[in-house]
Amino acid sequence: MVLARFAAILSALLIASGAASAQGAKPTDPQIAHIAYTAGLIDIAAADQALQKSKNKDVVAFANDMKRDHQAVNDQALALVKKLNVTPEDNATSKTLNKQATDKRAELAKLSGAAFDKAYIDNEVAYHKAVDDALETALIPSASNQELKSLLQTGLKIFQGHEQHAEHVAAEFK
Amino acid sequence: MRGPIVSRLLGVVALACLPAAAHAEVIQVRIEKLGFAPQQISAHVGDTIEWLNADFIAHTATARNGAFDVTIAPNSSQSVVLKADGAVDFYCKFHPNMTGRITVAK
16 A cells, blocks of 8 residues: 555656656756645645644654645745746646645545554655655756755755654554 | 854853863854764863754754753754763754764763
8 A cells, every 4th residue: 555655656756757758858947846846735735634633742743843844945945936037837747746645635534543643654754755766866867957956955855854754753653 | 253252252251160161162063954064073071062053944953862952943053061971872853864973071
């Protein structure tokens, strides 16, 4: 389940580079900015759901950390696109990510207690892993603007931290 | 610039009222792009570590042995006084990929 979910997210995130490289093109900076921003919004929405449903103090603390960090990264991204006069461009990858996230939230909405906590945190591990892989292999190499590339690189380090943090919390539910 | 001035100031204060802490220093550790710099720190009991967070997100400096645990908001600083000798491994609770070690001598 988790692995299938991971593969689905990863393939969605790689669509941009995969499909584009078949045509000899890369995702553009406006598309990359949109994908990165969308990925952040998705994790904020997941955190909001966890804050509504969870009573576990570690899960609640983790969700608050995710909200704070992803909001801060997205604020930086918005300031950067404004400075560069770039308009983020919606694309197939962003749409697929949103669809999958909506489905996942509906699935998690049916759970409660420890079952919810475990499903949320397992998904956070898989989601950050997928986002980190996509950043490393597709989005960062494709970004042409140096400031965008640098923000994505900082984002990668932040999200690698989240992945480890999520793994620590997930260990509680094994 | 600030480090030497602060430590000199502290030295003067220490000399005036606390001869035992005359050599106490303020050691600055910068947090930038998800890393502590320096990552390996040598200090003495009584020294202060001043954590300067230059990132746009909050971090913590958390000792694995419980000696200290501070949250440092974006673009701000926090100080910790080292009270015991020994090696202290520390990390950021929010981003456990950030780690470092302070070796505290008597």
